[in-house]
Amino acid sequence: MRGATLYRYSVPMDAGVVLRDQRLQRREGLLVRLCEDERVGWGEIAPLPAFSRETLDEAQQAAQRRLRDWLAGGEPPDDALPSVAFGLSCALAELTQRLPETADYRKAPLCSGDPDELFARLQALDDKVAKVKVGLYEAVRDGMIVNLLLEALPDLRLRLDANRSWTRPKADSFARYVNPALRPRIDFLEEPCKTRAESLAFAQHSGIAIAWDESVREADFRVRAEPGVRAIVIKPTLIGSLTRCRQLIEQAHQAGLEAVISSSIESSLGLSQLARIAHWLTPHAVPGLDTLDLMRAQVLRRWPDSALPLQTVEQLETVWRS
Ligand SMILES: O=C(O)CCC(=O)c1ccccc1C(=O)O
């Protein structure tokens, strides 16, 4: 006997969370619960506003169609909507015990806020890798912060993320401010420039390695080794099924690139599944999962050591059941 339920969660966000110029007041998404005989599997379907092409309503419609096929005995093909394909494939993988339980709860802290508190937090890390968003302010300020962090903590490595905000001259001026001796400790800079060609030329010119994030989701993107490119970032909610994510990870590893599993601001349920996927498929790369503290609550499953209150299944709205 098979059964399926869709729940909707809605979690208030921290006041300052802005995604591509729009403020995110609440994070909303669906949780899917599949059962078959005695077994249960959960997944999260949560299109990210300003990033996903599908809306939550479209995702719900598509999920219901797929679930009807599954309830009728089929093994539905992956959905065309990435968030739906990801959430359903996680739920099926839990149900069939193909998603290992062990998780990699390291999370490459996002550096912001009070510097003293930040230093204490970074000093306490085992694997000292942290992430800094750049390109929001002046390039000179970004460069100074990078120098400051790397000088203060000699075993720290940084991931930087410019989200395609720089022209090539802006990116060059950033690079000029970063002490050349410190540049090798920048593991990578995600998407420095507006175009891939500019980013590649920047990497080759500056000696700062780059990573693809937005590019990975473009139709004409192919994973390949290129001078100056070190990694690809995989945000499964924006990419698609577990099978598709595995394929990209394998292609990256074959090309000698690092593959980094990263958050699309899922709830604690989705984040903890990403931590399991990271431990399973990218065991050598610290995942980019430091987004739980942008939220004011956890959902269904706890992230270790988080003090945020938990919304239990009884508190979720049931939107569909069959
Ligand atoms: O990658 C991480 O470390 C955290 C996640 C993150 O930065 C992010 C989360 C949601 C949407 C976009 C981004 C981004 O990479 O800019």
Ligand SMILES: [Mg+2]
């Ligand atoms: Mg990024």
